[in-house]
Amino acid sequence: MKKYVAEFIGTAALVIIGCGVVTLGGQGAVFGAGQPYSALATLPIALAFGLAIVAMAYGIGPVSGCHVNPAVSVGVWAAGRMPTDELVGYVVAQVAGAVVGAAILYVALAGKAGGWDVSAAGLGQNGWDAAKGYGVTSAVIGEFVGTFLFLVAILGVTSKAGTPAVAGLAIGLTLTAIHLLLIPVTGTSVNPARSFGPALFVGGNALSQLWLFLVVPTVAAFAAGALFKAKILEA
Numbered sequence: 001m002k003k004y005v006a007e008f009i010g011t012a013a014l015v016i017i018g019c020g021v022v023t024l025g026g027q028g029a030v031f032g033a034g035q036p037y038s039a040l041a042t043l044p045i046a047l048a049f050g051l052a053i054v055a056m057a058y059g060i061g062p063v064s065g066c067h068v069n070p071a072v073s074v075g076v077w078a079a080g081r082m083p084t085d086e087l088v089g090y091v092v093a094q095v096a097g098a099v100v101g102a103a104i105l106y107v108a109l110a111g112k113a114g115g116w117d118v119s120a121a122g123l124g125q126n127g128w129d130a131a132k133g134y135g136v137t138s139a140v141i142g143e144f145v146g147t148f149l150f151l152v153a154i155l156g157v158t159s160k161a162g163t164p165a166v167a168g169l170a171i172g173l174t175l176t177a178i179h180l181l182l183i184p185v186t187g188t189s190v191n192p193a194r195s196f197g198p199a200l201f202v203g204g205n206a207l208s209q210l211w212l213f214l215v216v217p218t219v220a221a222f223a224a225g226a227l228f229k230a231k232i233l234e235a
Contacts, residue, residue, distance in 0.1 A: 004089050006060035008097040010068040014052045015101030015197050019124030021048035023109055042183045049188070050176030057168025065158075066168070069191040070094050071221035075151040078225025091193075098197030106201050118202055125198040125206040126189040126213050134185045140216055146178045147190040147217040151224035152233065159228070161235035189213040 021044055057066045067073045073090040076082045082090075102123060109116045109123075128139040153174040157167045175190075182188040189195040195213035199206035227233045 003064040003086070004093040006064040006066075007068060007090055007093040008100075010056040010060045010064070010066055011094040011097030011193050012101035012104070013056055014049065014068050014191075015098050015124075015194055016104055017052040018045070018049040018194070019102065019198055020105055020108075021045055022124035023105060023121065042180055045183060046176045046179035046188075049179050050172040050174075052172075053175050054168050054172030057171060061168060064090075068094060068097070068193075070193050071147055071191060071217040072151065072154060074218050075155065075221035075225035078222045079155055079228040080225075081155075094193040095196055098193035099200060100197075102197035102201055105198075119204060122206075123198040123202050124187070125202045126187045126195045127205055127209045128186050128212075136212070139186045139212055142182045142185040143189055143212065143216040144220040146182050146188065147220035148224050150174055150178055150190050151221045155224060155228045156233065159234060186213070190217050192217055 025044065053066070053068070056068060060066050065076070067076065067090055070091045073082065073087055073094070077084065077087045105123060106118065109118070109121070128134050128136060134142075150171075154167075154171055156162055157170045158164055163170075178190060179188045182190075192214045195210060199210045199213075224233075
């Protein structure tokens with residue numbers, strides 16, 4: 001049970017910090033449909049998600065391994081490093097944590113002076129927008145490649161031949177780099193729970209496009225895990 005509580009808290013923290021920088025920090029235009037892309041605005045968002053992972057890795061890592069991401073749990077399971085009976089519990093805890101994290105942000109933003117409209121301002125949700133120049137094909141490729149590389153980094157640094165002592169830092173920096181790459185395309189998910197929480201409150205396109213952020217990262221993570229289990233990427 002400790003593992004599930006840790007995953008709940010860790011995923012909530014990831015959504016609050018990462019999506020909070022987007023919304024409370026006024027960077028929502030990076031994700032808004034039809035809004036111009038700002039390269040400078042992506043840096044604080046990427047660092048927020050990456051540093052949140054670093055913090056949680058050292059905070060809850062000793063308890064649960066700090067997956068805070070259903071795709072990571074699937075990848076770890078596919079690599080043979082996690083029993084099947086724990087997988088469902090991890091995923092449920094992560095999704096619940098993401099929903100609670102998004103709810104906390106929603107309540108905080110609802111009290112904003114001058115009012116706040118979630119449908120207009122968003123909640124740091126993921127999505128693609130042809131008006132920005134990227135459609136569904138780009139989104140699928142980006143999320144698959146991003147998640148696959150993320151899992152390769154995670155499974156490699158935490159392997160027997162890896163360096164677990166610096167795993168949190170390495171994984172957080174990898175997530176930061178992936179955000180810098182994919183924010184213009186999808187806002188960067190590589191995490192079904194992180195996408196589900198905000199989409200639940202925003203609705204509209206965030207919900208209609210949610211399927212991609214549930215399916216593609218999961219498939220990519222499974223593929224990476226399978227390569228490690230087959231010893232193709234395992235030392």
